[in-house]
Amino acid sequence: MKIGLFGYGKMGKMIEQIAQDRGHTIVAKIDDPSQEADYTSMDVAIDFSTPEAAFDNITNCFRNKVPVISGTTGWLDNYSEAIKICEDNKSAFIYASNFSLGVNIFFELNKHLATMMAELEQYKVSMEEIHHTQKLDAPSGTAITLAEGIIENSPYKKWELDKSGDKIIPIKSIREGTVPGTHSIAYDSPVDRIEIKHEAHNREGFALGAVIASEWIQEKVGIFSMKDVLNLS
């Protein structure tokens, strides 16, 4: 498979290594808006760029009929517009706030726990995410997906950064050293605490998930998720 990388930072470089180990070829490394992309050389594009760059990178690929795997976080205000451009061009897309198998299992666990806790008013939920100091967005995309999973399955209505209140999920974002990504969800009552946590040891799980998604999307048209790729129910 011929892969175009949009974003050649920490994740782009890790993806290059894993993709080559799995027999794929990197045909482009776009790390700057002034670089011209040769879309005809790509079977798939993998975008791990910046919140500012992601929308243009992704939609230019759709217009050139190149399917896209995107893990960039912090650009989702423009998600619906990107979906429309994908559909209009009969292209294919997977966005995931987190491509690792472990976090995708954790997403399902979180929804199941939220359902179990939904009627237990003595428990109050809160969330914490810890990432390296270079991270541009807060809260993390993964924390937002986790909060959405709770909102879909409980009386909670929205999330807020560093703010609690009625039917609000408070999210605390910590930026510390080189931490690859830690997410925890806690339910506190006056007598106890239930906590679930996912801790990435490095970036390999994110990168492997993105490469597996790019293999999976070949010859497909439409909008998909990591749940489709991993066959999680």
Ligand SMILES: NC(=O)C1=CN([C@@H]2O[C@H](COP(=O)(O)OP(=O)(O)OC[C@H]3O[C@@H](n4cnc5c(N)ncnc54)[C@H](OP(=O)(O)O)[C@@H]3O)[C@@H](O)[C@H]2O)C=CC1
């Ligand atoms: N979904 C997931 O599983 C994961 C998602 N992420 C997300 O992926 C994104 C990238 O993470 P990471 O690799 O750690 O970040 P980095 O900052 O290490 O890499 C981003 C790269 O994108 C480059 N860039 C800037 N502008 C453009 C542009 N117009 N087109 C293409 N590339 C551009 C940056 O260049 P320069 O430095 O010169 O600006 C930089 O090299 C972040 O949004 C992060 O949150 C990260 C890990 C896992």
Ligand SMILES: O=C(O)C1=N[C@H](C(=O)O)C[C@H](O)C1
């Ligand atoms: O910026 C990162 O590093 C990460 N970003 C993603 C997020 O915002 O959730 C995924 C992972 O936690 C690492």
